[in-house]
Amino acid sequence: xxxxxxxxxxxxxxxxxxxxxxxxxxxxxxxxxxxxxxxxxxxxxxxxxxxxxxxxxxxxxxxxxxxxxxxxxxxxxxxxxxxxxxxxxxxxxxxxxxxxxxxxxxxxxxxxxxxxxxxxxxxxxxxxxxxxxxxxxxxxxxxxxxxxxxxxxxxxxxxxxxxxxxxxxxxxxxxxxxxxxxxxxxxxxxxxxxxxxxxxxxxxxxxxxxxxxxxxxxxxxxxxxx
Numbered sequence: 001x002x003x004x005x006x007x008x009x010x011x012x013x014x015x016x017x018x019x020x021x022x023x024x025x026x027x028x029x030x031x032x033x034x035x036x037x038x039x040x041x042x043x044x045x046x047x048x049x050x051x052x053x054x055x056x057x058x059x060x061x062x063x064x065x066x067x068x069x070x071x072x073x074x075x076x077x078x079x080x081x082x083x084x085x086x087x088x089x090x091x092x093x094x095x096x097x098x099x100x101x102x103x104x105x106x107x108x109x110x111x112x113x114x115x116x117x118x119x120x121x122x123x124x125x126x127x128x129x130x131x132x133x134x135x136x137x138x139x140x141x142x143x144x145x146x147x148x149x150x151x152x153x154x155x156x157x158x159x160x161x162x163x164x165x166x167x168x169x170x171x172x173x174x175x176x177x178x179x180x181x182x183x184x185x186x187x188x189x190x191x192x193x194x195x196x197x198x199x200x201x202x203x204x205x206x207x208x209x210x211x212x213x214x215x216x217x218x219x220x221x222x223x224x225x226x
Contacts, residue, residue, distance in 0.1 A: 009090040028074045035112045053119040060122040114140050
């Protein structure tokens with residue numbers, strides 16, 4: 001949705017545990033520069049400025065008929081009793097068989113993602129940007145950020161090296177071998193005919209699964225009628 005700076009709920013494999021799939025994004029407004037660190041509230045205040053344009057932009061953004069319900073829903077996800085149940089329907093759009101007991105909150109994960117605000121038009125700026133300061137670098141990227149993370153890393157490392165005045169070097173070949181080289185790619189030895197056959201097999205499997213699901217629903221409906 002154009003007004004939301006986040007992608008729809010999706011699942012990604014946990015990089016540390018291939019038996020875990022992490023679903024998101026979930027997001028909420030936090031008045032800190034580092035999530036979970038109350039000591040950074042004052043830093044947030046310094047950055048925010050609280051000038052009339054900033055305050056009116058903040059109010060305008062949060063009162064939007066699309067953004068405000070989104071903010072409220074994400075606050076509900078943190079509630080112990082109802083949070084998982086509220087989030088469950090979004091996960092089931094991806095994996096229909098997931099049950100509420102399959103979901104656990106990822107405590108300790110996540111951070112703060114900067115979001116630009118256009119104080120002239122009083123709306124979120126959905127574009128991509130970099131903010132570079134004295135020994136610090138921020139990336140503002142559209143969701144999902146993981147899609148551009150490696151490219152940003154390759155670009156930003158040169159800036160970071162400049163911070164250290166050439167005391168370190170970046171081995172780009174080793175970086176590519178450890179990351180991009182491991183990405184799955186189409187098998188060049190497989191022809192288009194084999195790929196088309198696989199696609200047809202998958203379609204037939206999906207049709208069979210759909211027929212089985214319809215039959216199961218009909219059986220359940222029949223038992224309910226009895």
